[in-house]
Amino acid sequence: MNRETILHPTRRSLLAGGAAALTAATLPRFVQAQSSEPIRLGFQLHRTGIGAAYGRWYERTALAALKVVNEAGGIAGRPVEILFEDDATDPRRGAEGVEKLASQAKVDMIFGPLFSHVVIAAAPRAAELKIPYLVCSEGYHVASGKLNRWTLQPGITDVRAQVTAMAPWVTQNLGKKVTMIFPDYAFGHDHRDFFTEAVAAQGGEVVAQIAIPPTETSFTRYFPRIPRDTEVLYHVMVGPAVLTFVKELGEFYGSGAKPEIFGFIDSLEAVDIANPGLQFLEGSHFWEGQCRMLQPDASEAETFYRDAVGVDANGAAIEDPKNVSCYGHMFSVWETLFAIKQGMEACSWRGPQDRQAFVEAVEAFTEMPAGRERPQGAKVFNPKLHQVFGHQFISKLEGGKLVKVHETSLEDGIYPSDVDYLATSF
Amino acid sequence: MRMLALHLAVLAGVAALQFVLPAYHHTNAARILVLATYAIGFNIAFGYTGLLSLGHALFFAGGMYATGLLVDQGGWQPWAALLAGPAAGGVLAAGVGLLALRTAGPAFMIVTLMFAQAFHLAILYWGRFTGGDEGFTLSGAARRLGPFDLADPATRYGAAFLLFAAAMLGCLALVRSRTGRVLIAVRENEERTRMLGYDPFRAKLLALVLSGLLSGAAGATYGLMFGYVGGSFAAIQYSILPLIWVLLGGAGTVLGPLLGTALLFYLIDWASSVTTASQFVVGAVLILLVLFAPRGLLGLLRERGLRSLP
Numbered sequence: 001m002n003r004e005t006i007l008h009p010t011r012r013s014l015l016a017g018g019a020a021a022l023t024a025a026t027l028p029r030f031v032q033a034q035s036s037e038p039i040r041l042g043f044q045l046h047r048t049g050i051g052a053a054y055g056r057w058y059e060r061t062a063l064a065a066l067k068v069v070n071e072a073g074g075i076a077g078r079p080v081e082i083l084f085e086d087d088a089t090d091p092r093r094g095a096e097g098v099e100k101l102a103s104q105a106k107v108d109m110i111f112g113p114l115f116s117h118v119v120i121a122a123a124p125r126a127a128e129l130k131i132p133y134l135v136c137s138e139g140y141h142v143a144s145g146k147l148n149r150w151t152l153q154p155g156i157t158d159v160r161a162q163v164t165a166m167a168p169w170v171t172q173n174l175g176k177k178v179t180m181i182f183p184d185y186a187f188g189h190d191h192r193d194f195f196t197e198a199v200a201a202q203g204g205e206v207v208a209q210i211a212i213p214p215t216e217t218s219f220t221r222y223f224p225r226i227p228r229d230t231e232v233l234y235h236v237m238v239g240p241a242v243l244t245f246v247k248e249l250g251e252f253y254g255s256g257a258k259p260e261i262f263g264f265i266d267s268l269e270a271v272d273i274a275n276p277g278l279q280f281l282e283g284s285h286f287w288e289g290q291c292r293m294l295q296p297d298a299s300e301a302e303t304f305y306r307d308a309v310g311v312d313a314n315g316a317a318i319e320d321p322k323n324v325s326c327y328g329h330m331f332s333v334w335e336t337l338f339a340i341k342q343g344m345e346a347c348s349w350r351g352p353q354d355r356q357a358f359v360e361a362v363e364a365f366t367e368m369p370a371g372r373e374r375p376q377g378a379k380v381f382n383p384k385l386h387q388v389f390g391h392q393f394i395s396k397l398e399g400g401k402l403v404k405v406h407e408t409s410l411e412d413g414i415y416p417s418d419v420d421y422l423a424t425s426f
Numbered sequence: 427m428r429m430l431a432l433h434l435a436v437l438a439g440v441a442a443l444q445f446v447l448p449a450y451h452h453t454n455a456a457r458i459l460v461l462a463t464y465a466i467g468f469n470i471a472f473g474y475t476g477l478l479s480l481g482h483a484l485f486f487a488g489g490m491y492a493t494g495l496l497v498d499q500g501g502w503q504p505w506a507a508l509l510a511g512p513a514a515g516g517v518l519a520a521g522v523g524l525l526a527l528r529t530a531g532p533a534f535m536i537v538t539l540m541f542a543q544a545f546h547l548a549i550l551y552w553g554r555f556t557g558g559d560e561g562f563t564l565s566g567a568a569r570r571l572g573p574f575d576l577a578d579p580a581t582r583y584g585a586a587f588l589l590f591a592a593a594m595l596g597c598l599a600l601v602r603s604r605t606g607r608v609l610i611a612v613r614e615n616e617e618r619t620r621m622l623g624y625d626p627f628r629a630k631l632l633a634l635v636l637s638g639l640l641s642g643a644a645g646a647t648y649g650l651m652f653g654y655v656g657g658s659f660a661a662i663q664y665s666i667l668p669l670i671w672v673l674l675g676g677a678g679t680v681l682g683p684l685l686g687t688a689l690l691f692y693l694i695d696w697a698s699s700v701t702t703a704s705q706f707v708v709g710a711v712l713i714l715l716v717l718f719a720p721r722g723l724l725g726l727l728r729e730r731g732l733r734s735l736p
Contacts, residue, residue, distance in 0.1 A: 103450035
């Protein structure tokens with residue numbers, strides 16, 4: 001624009017100047033509107049189907065974490081919303097849910113699913129839609145390398161790391177000759193393969209592997225297959241038949257000698273451990289992702305989290321002591337939401353255009369210290385595996401209470417792997 | 427001719443939908459078309475021949491696993507593996523049919539259910555190969571049919587449409603043919619059909635094989651389209667679903683499977699977005715259907731005037 005124009009403006013230059021002034025006046029408001037627009041997170045929820053007991057508590061945990069995040073100013077100053085989508089714990093519905101959250105609800109990213117088959121079915125769709133998919137699943141599938149660059153697990157350790165971490169304590173304290181009883185499908189097979197390997201590495205031996213078909217409702221005929229020299233009985237039964245399993249195991253051994261018993265709390269999540277049918281488990285040991293019952297040495301972060309979710313010292317809902325939580329797993333939802341916050345703030349999240357930058361920001365995670373964001377404890381993230389590694393807890397059932405007897409170190413669960421998601425494309 | 431025009435118009439409408447549907451419904455429509463193909467297969471056995479099977483998940487998952495395993499572990503080209511899907515469905519249906527068709531009524535339901543459950547358990551048992559209940563994902567390369575990438579939404583819709591169109595027109599041709607009329611005769615009165623000189627066993631076996639073939643084709647296509655093969659598709663739920671789709675749309679109608687599949691799909695989708703008790707809503711709708719339209723929506727339409735609807 002030359003001096004002449006400034007001194008003697010034409011109608012065209014006046015119009016252009018007016019438009020520019022109008023744009024300049026409205027731009028800050030637009031930018032502000034965009035920056036204060038809520039961040040929308042999709043939650044793939046097992047509200048119905050076989051995962052419903054978990055789903056109920058995962059929703060409650062997510063809402064509690066959301067409240068804490070928003071009360072502290074949200075993510076990078078923006079409020080956060082969560083949209084829950086029921087997947088009926090079904091792989092097909094899971095994939096559909098991812099599509100609905102991404103394409104229709106237009107969420108920024110998706111998190112929350114636990115059940116392996118749902119995660120494995122939905123992960124390819126998340127990758128096609130190029131949306132970060134943060135799962136809270138234990139199965140050895142993210143770290144196995146069979147998923148994709150968009151799928152991450154920053155909130156809970158996988159089963160391979162869990163059993164690898166616990167095998168030394170089991171063989172050194174309970175016995176070296178182990179019989180495993182597990183459901184005859186992928187979850188049980190992960191335990192079978194990785195625990196057998198981990199026990200052998202400790203100089204122990206799995207003397208029998210007893211696979212129970214998933215349709216089984218009575219277990220009596222399997223117990224005679226437990227070798228007499230068994231020192232530890234390792235069980236990972238899940239589902240509604242678990243009470244029958246424990247009852248029949250108790251009847252099988254009666255009041256006579258029995259091996260040490262080591263189980264996964266997965267069997268008894270959302271189940272009252274004081275249930276009369278579970279008396280036989282008194283004195284046995286359990287893996288717990290996080291101690292269901294409040295321990296004397298609980299950290300401030302742990303009690304803060306427990307109070308925020310509304311869980312009493314026994315692991316049940318504050319308003320209903322019979323409503324027992326999935327405390328051993330549900331911390332993963334809380335911690336994943338805080339990992340999302342950390343990743344979004346690290347990549348200066350603006351909107352969906354930053355989804356790839358978000359994944360790269362999470363891939364830059366390494367040390368994840370304990371605190372209110374991680375009430376279960378400190379963790380370390382392996383970017384190549386897209387998998388976090390954390391502490392594990394072993395508890396003993398004493399007088400109807402689960403008492404912590406051991407906490408594994410972060411290093412205990414590390415295993416060698418050639419998987420490298422960083423070498424894969426987006 | 428009028429009926430042919432109606433069916434072609436429906437196909438034209440379905441083809442045109444892909445240009446107007448937003449992303450989420452676009453993918454849903456592709457899913458519905460493949461699942462409706464499965465329902466068309468079920469309808470040939472149940473709706474037209476009167477064979478109430480509770481084991482069709484065997485054929486659907488059989489096709490899915492044949493294609494998925496061959497392309498993932500067998501090193502087959504996706505095109506060839508895709509053709510193995512309907513072949514597997516047809517062969518499995520022939521095998522089951524040769525044994526199960528010696529029974530009828532509730533016994534047929536139980537025997538077909540038993541075969542499907544055995545297949546489901548076999549998938550879980552041989553998890554090392556099948557991925558068990560977790561299943562397995564298919565790589566991008568495994569989903570490319572020559573120059574066509576099934577991960578691309580438009581290609582995916584096109585593939586689903588071609589499959590559905592072939593199944594629907596094939597079904598229409600079948601039920602209007604002499605063979606189709608024999609199937610319907612078997613459904614209406616098997617003994618009378620036999621007395622007229624037809625072989626009901628042969629007709630029922632043919633219906634079951636065609637049904638299995640379409641179910642296998644749908645399973646194979648579904649696996650490649652969405653990149654996942656899993657044991658849950660062999661569970662009893664996937665034997666019940668085609669029955670509900672067909673009952674809702676209208677058993678023994680060519681368009682009923684599409685209508686029923688689409689309605690139930692969106693009923694579940696809508697109900698789960700408005701209430702946590704979505705299953706209650708779906709159950710209530712199905713009860714109302716049984717009470718007021720036991721022959722399904724198109725069956726009701728046929729009763730109320732459109733008698734020539736095939």
